[in-house]
Amino acid sequence: xxxxxxxxxxxxxxxxxxxxxxxxxxxxxxxxxxxxxxxxxxxxxxxxxxxxxxxxxxxxxxxxxxxxxxxxxxxxxxxxxxxxxxxxxxxxxxxxxxxxxxxxxxxxxxxxxxxxxxxxxxxxxxxxxxxxxxxxxxxxxxxxxxxxxxxxxxxxxxxxxxxxxxxxxxxxxxxxxxxxxxxxxxxxxxxxxxxxxxxxxxxxxxxxxxxxxxxxxxxxxxxxxxxxxxxxxxxxxxxxxxxxxxxxxxxxxxxxxxxxxxxxxxxxxxxxxxxxxxxxxxxxxxxxxxxxxxxxxxxxxxxxxxxxxxxxxxxxxxxxxxxxxxxxxxxxxxxxxxxxxxxxxxxxxxxxxxxxxxxxxxxxxxxxxxxxxxxxxxxxxxxxxxxxxxxxxxxxxxxxxxxxxxxxxxxxxxxxxxxxxxxxxxxxxxxxxxxxxxxxxxxxxxxxxxxxxx
Amino acid sequence: xxxxxxxxxxxxxxxxxxxxxxxxxxxxxxxxxxxxxxxxxxxxxxxxxxxxxxxxxxxxxxxxxxxxxxxxxxxxxxxxxxxxxxxxxxxxxxxxxxxxxxxxxxxxxxxxxxxxxxxxxxxxxxxxxxxxxxxxxxxxxxxxxxxxxxxxxxxxxxxxxxxxxxxxxxxxxxxxxxxxxxxxxxxxxxxxxxxxxxxxxxxxxxxxxxxxxxxxxxxxxxxxxxxxxxxxxxxxxxxxxxxxxxxxxxxxxxxxxxxxxxxxxxxxxxxxxxxxxxxxxxxxxxxxxxxxxxxxxxxxxxxxxxxxxxxxxxxxxxxxxxxxxxxxxxxxxxxxxxxxxxxxxxxxxxxxxxxxxxxxxxxxxxxxxxxxxxxxxxxxxxxxxxxxxxxxxxxxxxxxxxxxxxxxxxxxxxxxxxxxxxxxxxxxxxxxxxxxxxxxxxxxxxxxxxxxxx
Numbered sequence: 001x002x003x004x005x006x007x008x009x010x011x012x013x014x015x016x017x018x019x020x021x022x023x024x025x026x027x028x029x030x031x032x033x034x035x036x037x038x039x040x041x042x043x044x045x046x047x048x049x050x051x052x053x054x055x056x057x058x059x060x061x062x063x064x065x066x067x068x069x070x071x072x073x074x075x076x077x078x079x080x081x082x083x084x085x086x087x088x089x090x091x092x093x094x095x096x097x098x099x100x101x102x103x104x105x106x107x108x109x110x111x112x113x114x115x116x117x118x119x120x121x122x123x124x125x126x127x128x129x130x131x132x133x134x135x136x137x138x139x140x141x142x143x144x145x146x147x148x149x150x151x152x153x154x155x156x157x158x159x160x161x162x163x164x165x166x167x168x169x170x171x172x173x174x175x176x177x178x179x180x181x182x183x184x185x186x187x188x189x190x191x192x193x194x195x196x197x198x199x200x201x202x203x204x205x206x207x208x209x210x211x212x213x214x215x216x217x218x219x220x221x222x223x224x225x226x227x228x229x230x231x232x233x234x235x236x237x238x239x240x241x242x243x244x245x246x247x248x249x250x251x252x253x254x255x256x257x258x259x260x261x262x263x264x265x266x267x268x269x270x271x272x273x274x275x276x277x278x279x280x281x282x283x284x285x286x287x288x289x290x291x292x293x294x295x296x297x298x299x300x301x302x303x304x305x306x307x308x309x310x311x312x313x314x315x316x317x318x319x320x321x322x323x324x325x326x327x328x329x330x331x332x333x334x335x336x337x338x339x340x341x342x343x344x345x346x347x348x349x350x351x352x353x354x355x356x357x358x359x360x361x362x363x364x365x366x367x368x369x370x371x372x373x374x375x376x377x378x379x380x381x382x383x384x385x386x387x388x389x390x391x392x393x394x395x396x397x398x399x400x401x402x403x404x405x406x407x408x409x410x411x412x413x414x415x416x417x418x419x420x421x422x423x424x425x426x427x428x429x430x431x432x433x434x435x436x437x438x439x440x441x442x443x444x445x446x447x448x449x450x451x452x453x454x
Numbered sequence: 455x456x457x458x459x460x461x462x463x464x465x466x467x468x469x470x471x472x473x474x475x476x477x478x479x480x481x482x483x484x485x486x487x488x489x490x491x492x493x494x495x496x497x498x499x500x501x502x503x504x505x506x507x508x509x510x511x512x513x514x515x516x517x518x519x520x521x522x523x524x525x526x527x528x529x530x531x532x533x534x535x536x537x538x539x540x541x542x543x544x545x546x547x548x549x550x551x552x553x554x555x556x557x558x559x560x561x562x563x564x565x566x567x568x569x570x571x572x573x574x575x576x577x578x579x580x581x582x583x584x585x586x587x588x589x590x591x592x593x594x595x596x597x598x599x600x601x602x603x604x605x606x607x608x609x610x611x612x613x614x615x616x617x618x619x620x621x622x623x624x625x626x627x628x629x630x631x632x633x634x635x636x637x638x639x640x641x642x643x644x645x646x647x648x649x650x651x652x653x654x655x656x657x658x659x660x661x662x663x664x665x666x667x668x669x670x671x672x673x674x675x676x677x678x679x680x681x682x683x684x685x686x687x688x689x690x691x692x693x694x695x696x697x698x699x700x701x702x703x704x705x706x707x708x709x710x711x712x713x714x715x716x717x718x719x720x721x722x723x724x725x726x727x728x729x730x731x732x733x734x735x736x737x738x739x740x741x742x743x744x745x746x747x748x749x750x751x752x753x754x755x756x757x758x759x760x761x762x763x764x765x766x767x768x769x770x771x772x773x774x775x776x777x778x779x780x781x782x783x784x785x786x787x788x789x790x791x792x793x794x795x796x797x798x799x800x801x802x803x804x805x806x807x808x809x810x811x812x813x814x815x816x817x818x819x820x821x822x823x824x825x826x827x828x829x830x831x832x833x834x835x836x837x838x839x840x841x842x843x844x845x846x847x848x849x850x851x852x853x854x855x856x857x858x859x860x861x862x863x864x865x866x867x868x869x870x871x872x873x874x875x876x877x878x879x880x881x882x883x884x885x886x887x888x889x890x891x892x893x894x895x896x897x898x899x900x901x902x903x904x905x906x907x908x
Binding site: 029101326 | 479485552554579580582587588627649755771774
């Protein structure tokens with residue numbers, strides 16, 4: 001563990017920090033003992049939030065924060081149309097999928113209309129973990145294989161199955177015997193055939209990654225494991241945000257298919273207009289998955305997720321094994337999800353992510369010359385990764401990243417970190433983030449870097 | 455499959471039944487093709503519900519139904535206090551457990567106050583499947599074993615792990631290599647040492663079941679598997695409802711502990727005052743679990759679940775592996791759960807379950823003489839199992855049970871079946887079921903039996 005930190009053990013409060021807290025915050029952190037030690041609070045000085053609206057949050061003292069982290073409140077905290085939709089449906093009826101109800105059918109049709117025609121079936125769960133858990137089982141049944149490939153710092157869920165496919169959970173979590181990891185597609189640090197990855201074409205970088213898939217499958221086969229699926233999100237969120245060069249996943253997915261596997265596109269992070277270029281992350285990459293999963297941004301905080309599929313991929317599992325998810329696809333969750341989708345269209349969150357995301361990325365990148373601790377700024381739409389390094393090197397500087405995080409928090413700006421070394425600022429605000437929010441962030445970020453002398 | 459049916463493939467609509475439906479219902483069933491073949495609708499003539507209140511439901515034509523099935527709407531469909539609580543919180547803030555929030559702490563303390571002192575930690579998820587999935591991992595980490603015991607017709611969830619512990623899903627679902635099944639504690643049909651189980655004392659029946667646990671663990675050990683847990687609900691819902699004799703689980707749990715395992719009390723079915731005798735099913739049995747899971751009745755339909763634990767059992771897992779459930783324990787779900795708990799106290803759902811449940815059970819049992827197709831009526835509180843058999847025998851009559859179910863549905867009374875042979879009517883209404891609801895049911899049930907000549 002000494003040589004490696006993960007998103008899970010970096011930005012977090014630990015009980016020994018309690019002495020530095022104000023009495024009220026300390027009391028709340030102490031009361032959390034009842035939740036056991038697995039829960040992690042963000043920040044050395046945890047935030048006690050009580051109100052949210054748009055991309056802003058307020059703590060118990062009335063202090064306003066800028067939210068540059070939360071993708072669950074995708075259309076903005078407490079969006080009135082979502083609240084109204086869920087209230088209306090919760091007042092009328094909330095049952096399950098063993099009775100007929102229009103909400104699930106309307107939403108199924110509507111959300112599938114955002115996907116390629118090949119993706120023509122959809123099932124609903126409550127969490128992204130449940131969606132990925134189911135998708136892996138569907139892929140395994142379809143292919144008759146067990147082997148799943150993920151990237152080196154992937155996080156795909158908290159169920160028994162998906163935890164074993166989530167190296168980002170740290171070394172205490174054992175990985176599956178039939179899973180294999182391929183390297184993070186690190187366009188900042190990798191060198192491909194002597195050429196910096198950042199200078200590679202999509203085909204060059206994609207062919208390198210496809211080769212890694214081939215090696216992983218060859219190793220599986222050597223151990224008697226049949227390849228089933230590549231499980232990956234197209235922005236490699238937990239690995240550290242690697243969306244470019246656009247198109248690099250095409251040779252990778254072609255190879256997955258050639259080797260008899262399927263691609264499960266984990267759209268928990270890049271989906272729902274986040275990247276600004278397309279409704280789905282895979283759309284931005286111009287590729288069609290076999291299975292699609294999503295959750296977090298889908299219903300603005302109501303526990304709702306989906307697994308969509310090509311019908312021929314779904315059939316072997318769904319035709320033989322009953323699947324009932326008591327709360328999945330219930331009329332209230334579907335009403336909230338529908339309201340989110342309606343808002344995404346009516347408020348053009350995709351256009352906003354593209355426009356504001358570009359301004360945001362350019363503004364952060366504009367600090368690189370004056371602040372050599374910023375080694376790389378990359379991203380798509382409102383998903384930006386900002387590498388904090390030791391100046392003049394590409395060496396990750398987790399300590400500086402955490403100091404920045406904490407100082408930003410003290411300046412009432414909330415974000416977090418990701419990547420293998422926990423040194424990459426993950427800038428992923430609600431999709432309604434505005435240009436004045438960018439100004440607010442830049443003001444606080446500049447002040448933070450000055451305070452820290454970085 | 456021919457010799458065995460499960461709850462999953464009995465009460466369900468199949469596409470070949472579509473021709474008999476009215477055009478509107480047929481259209482809705484056809485539109486469900488988009489959901490794939492794993493979803494199952496109840497009834498040959500599926501019900502299209504649009505409104506619910508208390509223990510009553512209404513379809514799209516305005517026809518009122520009596521709900522004798524749904525335990526999710528535990529305090530009654532669309533209880534105004536729950537709707538109000540979730541609306542209020544959804545309008546204010548909905549985030550996650552990485553920020554401080556009072557709701558989760560208040561609810562954690564309040565719900566733990568309903569449990570024995572030994573159970574002093576709690577974590578929140580979104581579904582019962584997630585709670586059981588986590589509980590099994592916690593038990594395995596604590597014991598260092600892999601082996602899990604369930605009953606022969608158990609259903610514990612839809613995740614990869616819990617599906618492999620759910621024989622009720624049918625034979626297409628493979629079971630785990632390290633799990634073992636023990637027989638259903640069938641007090642109606644079993645004979646223990648030559649004595650009908652129904653005549654056994656709690657100690658006699660419990661010792662028989664403890665012996666089955668011993669045999670299962672011995673078989674595990676023979677295969678090099680270390681015993682970790684018995685995963686069972688104390689009413690054996692999916693097996694067919696076997697709550698009595700009170701106390702029979704004591705020797706079973708003692709044996710589990712003696713053999714180094716833990717008991718995971720799956721309270722998705724018997725918990726939250728359902729049995730009328732105690733808040734939790736294990737409370738009715740006078741035993742203290744090591745881990746407690748629940749979900750369905752907890753937040754009246756909002757996806758919310760819990761896993762509670764003795765701190766020493768939780769520690770090895772939670773102290774080493776981070777667990778974050780994005781939606782689990784969020785302020786909105788906690789507000790809804792708190793409202794449910796408040797209503798349960800204020801409206802005394804436990805007292806209602808006891809009082810009305812007794813009247814209900816007695817009324818159904820009162821039909822046995824005149825209707826020999828009713829072989830046994832058993833239950834606790836508002837959880838009643840009614841065996842439909844071939845008259846004069848104990849032979850399960852699934853066809854008659856399904857005919858009853860469908861005729862009840864035509865009489866606007868909704869319920870379903872459970873048990874290995876799908877012949878046991880599962881009478882499990884919202885906890886606000888009233889004596890006049892019992893009258894309504896009895897009227898429809900009597901009419902149904904007359905119609906069918908049973």
